[in-house]
Amino acid sequence: MSFYNFDNNDAEAEDQHYMRLALAEAEKALAEEEIPIGAIVVCKNRIVGRGYNLTERFNDVTAHAEMQAFTSAAQTIGGKYLRDCTLYVTIEPCVMCAGASYWTQISRIVYGAREEKRGFISKGANLLHPKTVLKGDVLAEECAALMKNFFAKRR
Amino acid sequence: MSFYNFDNNDAEAEDQHYMRLALAEAEKALAEEEIPIGAIVVCKNRIVGRGYNLTERFNDVTAHAEMQAFTSAAQTIGGKYLRDCTLYVTIEPCVMCAGASYWTQISRIVYGAREEKRGFISKGANLLHPKTVLKGDVLAEECAALMKNFFAKRR
Numbered sequence: 001m002s003f004y005n006f007d008n009n010d011a012e013a014e015d016q017h018y019m020r021l022a023l024a025e026a027e028k029a030l031a032e033e034e035i036p037i038g039a040i041v042v043c044k045n046r047i048v049g050r051g052y053n054l055t056e057r058f059n060d061v062t063a064h065a066e067m068q069a070f071t072s073a074a075q076t077i078g079g080k081y082l083r084d085c086t087l088y089v090t091i092e093p094c095v096m097c098a099g100a101s102y103w104t105q106i107s108r109i110v111y112g113a114r115e116e117k118r119g120f121i122s123k124g125a126n127l128l129h130p131k132t133v134l135k136g137d138v139l140a141e142e143c144a145a146l147m148k149n150f151f152a153k154r155r
Numbered sequence: 156m157s158f159y160n161f162d163n164n165d166a167e168a169e170d171q172h173y174m175r176l177a178l179a180e181a182e183k184a185l186a187e188e189e190i191p192i193g194a195i196v197v198c199k200n201r202i203v204g205r206g207y208n209l210t211e212r213f214n215d216v217t218a219h220a221e222m223q224a225f226t227s228a229a230q231t232i233g234g235k236y237l238r239d240c241t242l243y244v245t246i247e248p249c250v251m252c253a254g255a256s257y258w259t260q261i262s263r264i265v266y267g268a269r270e271e272k273r274g275f276i277s278k279g280a281n282l283l284h285p286k287t288v289l290k291g292d293v294l295a296e297e298c299a300a301l302m303k304n305f306f307a308k309r310r
Binding site for chain 1: 222233258
């Protein structure tokens, strides 16, 4: 757990700070040769959940970064609703993760880079909970670069 | 693991047979005072995955019956793709579970009763994998009755 206080006027700096921590999670995935996506859940300036993609290690499509971050946040908080929480995730969530966020009623989702093909936004339907505010394009270049480098090396 | 051989001409009886097993999973959820939804994954007449809703016990919105059935099927099969598999689930899947099924590339999803409000179908977008065939209304009354009785008692 770590605390970090921000001036309320500097919301963008705060989002970038936490996105860097999500990027650090993505780097852990990269180190394990997983698709490098990372996520953290922040509640009142406190990190309550973390996760990085582990679908290969666990042989399990449900082991996305966001899913693990939701699960760990719920354990930390002691309740399954993540109101007053923000999910920071390096890549736009997929339909599964957007659907999971619906059930958590999370207050805010901040993603780094768009995922045009597999992301939930292109589905057209609003899959998020009405209480969830969505923000994108936070450190998008860094987030996308991790992915591009990963797939370039695999080719 | 159990086997059960069916005449190819009696696909409906086969679906009903497996739906009864999904209902048996839902009964386990009911016994634990969880919303009674159950699921199994069948691969070539073999049950390779099971699950029932455990969101309250685990304090975790991701602990839906289908998610656990996908995870257990992947462990049984030793791979994360569930091609040649059918998911039987007592209630129409939500967006999260539909999104998870996308990643598994499962061949078929058979559900019992519609879930007009929280099910993925009402979202309008096709959230399933192009390879996934969807069938509903198998033992729908039994599946819905479990849910109705559960919520009636809670009021």
